[in-house]
Amino acid sequence: MKFIVDQQVEDIELPENLRLNTFLQEFHQDCPHPECNFGFYGFAFGQSPFHVPQIMQTALQKNSDKGKYAPVPGIEELREAIATYNKHYFGMDIDPKRVYVGPGTKELIFNLFEILHGTVILPTPAWIGYLPQIRFLKKNYHMLPTKSSRKINADDLKKLALRLHDRQKILILNNPNNPTGLLYSRLELEEIADICREQNITVISDEIYAQTTYDMKEFVSMGKIYPEGTFVTNGLSKSHAAGGYRLGYVIFPQYVTELKQQFKKILATEYTAVSTPIQHAAVAGFEISKEMDEYFEITRRIHEIMGEYTYNAVTAIDGVKATKPEATFYLLANFNHYSSELAGSKIQVSQRFAESLIQHPYHTAIVGGDSLVLERTDFSARMAFVDYDGTKAFENYKNNKPKTASDKLEFVKTNAPRIVAGIKMIDLYFQHIKKNASSKIECKFDSLRVPG
Known part of the structure; x- marks a missing residue:
């Protein structure tokens, strides 16, 4: 029997976070490089990394x-x-x-x-x-x-x-x-x-x-x-x-x-x-309760530390600007400085930019501007700084609260190495873009389109 789906449902696209997740799973399964086994650097998904109280x-x-x-x-x-x-x-x-x-x-x-x-x-x-x-x-x-x-x-x-x-x-x-x-x-x-x-x-x-x-x-x-x-x-x-x-x-x-x-x-x-x-x-x-007050305070401070690091590291990339977070675990990074270089690599819309960044060797997931209801040609992207073991970070913070700037930097490096490595990969990506290394970005692009 053939079932007919209501047109109103047909017209709805899969939510971008689920669509991206499908793409990442397919990419991970298909990637032939042994180093792909680590997965990807996850700046795309906005889920708190901490434990339920x-x-x-x-x-x-x-x-x-x-x-x-x-x-x-x-x-x-x-x-x-x-x-x-x-x-x-x-x-x-x-x-x-x-x-x-x-x-x-x-x-x-x-x-x-x-x-x-x-x-x-x-x-x-x-x-x-x-x-x-x-x-x-x-x-x-x-x-x-x-x-x-x-x-x-x-x-x-x-x-x-x-x-x-x-x-x-x-x-x-x-x-x-x-x-x-x-x-x-x-x-x-x-x-x-x-x-x-x-x-x-x-x-x-x-x-x-x-x-x-x-x-x-x-x-x-x-x-x-x-x-x-x-x-x-x-x-x-x-x-x-x-x-x-x-x-x-x-x-x-x-x-x-x-x-x-x-x-x-x-x-x-x-x-x-x-x-x-x-x-x-x-x-x-x-x-x-005291338990919930402590929970909110520790998780808030960790989000702040991760946000400060992510902001500083991303804006240290030549030409990149970003919003400086005052809350949440997100920032909006502006990569439009590289618009002409991206166009030279046949990357003319933000979705293609996000797709190319997940390719080997970068393996970095972001949410591109068109998914955020920006113009398709706006190369801004949301970055969620939550790719770490929240339970471990919570206990480490509780046992040894970082006080100085160097303490906080060490806290990030120890507890969130994937955030550190992922931002370095974004920097590497734009270094390659500047050198017009489009062959590295496009080598598998056509076979790894995001579904839908």
Whole structure:
């Protein structure tokens, strides 16, 4: 029997991270060189390298017998813990009834797109997951390039909003930002909020990296600045290294009642509720405790050390610029200095650049600019500095905290040798590009295209 797939699904491309993973697996299997056995230097995948906090693992084990369906918005203990968590760390005083729990922040953002009518404003560069969801739901959208600052400019936002005629506009705000690692200041958020109030713009503020902010005094939630018009999303995946737990939450704007009932209807229709044992494990993760405070502090400091090293090492490559991360485990590297040399090697778009960098002998994985909703000819790339054993690094930091610049450098070399080696390979790649060594880059290119 031949099955017919709905055209709406046919039109959706495989998410870029999964597509790249497929390509890397095929490349690894086909590479004839013995030295390929090490795999590749992984700057492409944004997953925390650390262990799930032991307090959460223990709670999951203790509650493994919880087999009943949970309430659609989440169990009461978890919603209360999330409210306390947000007040303690982010200064947001919220009613637990404003909190809805879902199977990951990604799913909740999709649910918000489903329920909110209007045109979506997508600042670029952007996380790779937003645009496929917007297209899948056939929503109107407009890009908002952030230019050289890599942050939303309030004047540019206003100019775009004035051209849009929907009664409601929806701005995606990702703070701290993936892929840049940048953080919005209170003043920048206030300027954006002023335009949102004036132009009736609803904000979905994706704050999944909030707890990774290197200087927590600098983080401000848009939910504090624009509480009447902001949906704040967050979860366990990045701060608690628990992406596999698939648990996120959304905080609804103030004074919203009917919309929550409509949202509840969507959640109940699509997945009923999040796994009950996972919700009980999340309670332990969101409760205020010395164990979690230590976990956040150590992982935050390690991200900062790795980010500082990656920024310094990448920008030490001739002609390369990058955003200096203030949070997350990403930076955006700008390789456009080599545009003409890349073109001379028949590399004219960013996807081909990313593909060529994974070839022998470089074996280095990045996420190219077109996957970040930049122009295809923009040779910027996201680099995730997480290719190391997080559990080992956590214990080493805990036992011997690096204090000086030389201590931190040694910490990176000892705990993250693949990050060090991978950046050296990027440098080597551009040395070869400058020497027009295109034969080395193209030797296997045609047979190793990324699927799709």
